[in-house]
Amino acid sequence: MKKFKSSIVTVLLAAMLTTVFTPAVPAYAFSLTDLIAPTAAADKTSSGSSVFDLLLGLLLGKFLGNIFNTSDAAPGTSTLGKALGLSDKTEASVTGSAVIATAQRYMGVPYVWGGDTPAGFDCSGFTQYVLKQHGIAIPRTAAEQFAAGMPVDKANLKIGDLVFFTTYKPGASHVGFYMGDGKFIHASSVANKVTISALDEQYYTERYIGARRYLP
Numbered sequence: 001m002k003k004f005k006s007s008i009v010t011v012l013l014a015a016m017l018t019t020v021f022t023p024a025v026p027a028y029a030f031s032l033t034d035l036i037a038p039t040a041a042a043d044k045t046s047s048g049s050s051v052f053d054l055l056l057g058l059l060l061g062k063f064l065g066n067i068f069n070t071s072d073a074a075p076g077t078s079t080l081g082k083a084l085g086l087s088d089k090t091e092a093s094v095t096g097s098a099v100i101a102t103a104q105r106y107m108g109v110p111y112v113w114g115g116d117t118p119a120g121f122d123c124s125g126f127t128q129y130v131l132k133q134h135g136i137a138i139p140r141t142a143a144e145q146f147a148a149g150m151p152v153d154k155a156n157l158k159i160g161d162l163v164f165f166t167t168y169k170p171g172a173s174h175v176g177f178y179m180g181d182g183k184f185i186h187a188s189s190v191a192n193k194v195t196i197s198a199l200d201e202q203y204y205t206e207r208y209i210g211a212r213r214y215l216p
Helices: 002-021 032-042 049-067 079-083 096-104 123-132 142-148 202-207
Strands: 150-152 162-165 174-180 183-188 193-198 208-213
Touching (some): 096 183, 123 142, 142 162, 142 174, 142 208
Antiparallel strands (some): 150 208, 162 174, 162 208, 174 183, 183 193
16 A cells, blocks of 8 residues: 555655646646556555545645736746746836936936935946946946947937046046936036036036936
């Protein structure tokens, strides 16, 4: 009897593993009838076998049902897949509008030289911090950000592009996010906070040196 039950367990485990690891096979490919019929035919003289098979079959069905329950998952994603961090959906690309929305959350945050947190930002600390919230890593200083990004003509600016200016020293020394409509958001030492300015203001028109794109 013990040997017989051991054989049943082996068959059930094999069935379970086949169901779990073979995507082409439906999760409930092994019905209760499939599970208990062979064993009932194999030993009709054992009074305990059918009950034992029935219980194991019910337990296996419950187990598989829990694993492959997709009622709260995205289409094509099993509960097991979610537990393993798998998904059949690809995360959407970051948009310029999303970046600007994040940047605007920090309107009024004070300007702090060397600051790179919401307690206080300098210009490049602000752009680096905001993009980091969207999984995009850029260098720390304005000069480094200007050197690393993809060059963009002023006529082809898109929302979320970085715009650069030469201010207290030659080269890129100030940076902000282009918002569209000729405006940009930046941590300004003049305003002493995160604010919005216009590219056509004389100060910025005279000091504009280019733009860089980091978004996909």
